[in-house]
Amino acid sequence: MSPETTLYTGVGDDGYTGVLGRERVAKYDLQPVAYGTLDELSAALGLARTGSKHPRSNDIIVEIQRDLYRAMADMATTPEAAERTGAWLPADRVAWVEEIIAEVGGQVEIPPAFIVSGDSYGGALLDVARTVCRRAERHVARLHHQGMLSNIEALRYLNRLSSLLFALSRLEDKAAGVEQFTLARLERGS
Secondary structure, eight states: OOTTOOSOOOGGGGSEEEEBTEEEEETTSHHHHHHHHHHHHHHHHHHHHHHOOSTTHHHHHHHHHHHHHHHHHHHTBOHHHHHHHOOSSOTHHHHHHHHHHHHHHTTOOOOSSOBOSOSSHHHHHHHHHHHHHHHHHHHHHHHHHTTOOSOTHHHHHHHHHHHHHHHHHHHHHHHTTOOOOBHHHHHHTO
């Protein structure tokens, strides 16, 4: 990095940030909270990639991370600006998630009880990402319900994504060769 290159602008020192279609909003506004949580989810998925053992997991996770950047762009765009720019996350990505859920779900067995996270390192990291995904979904739903989200596909995507992350977590448990610890086993004292 050259001496004149900086990694910060200082523009947000006043607690405001820019979004597409408006000049500036508070950093705690619904839009930055939503896309910030999607960024957090992408980082959690990056961490999950480092701990995954199943050969298919990394490719799937990278695709998800690419989609999340598109969804972040949708969160950072006001409905008025979206009329000009169009949607960033296309509807066919929801269908892709559904296909991957079917693929991964066909490789794992889901016990008929609540699963306690932590049976494998990779599985636990994906379970953390799944909970961040659910939080992101709540923020995006709020944006939608308040009329601030023009592309409903991001909300649909996140709803499916949490199911995919659950399935991938079970796939990682299987790849690690561990038996899943369920709440039923916990209650029996096993």
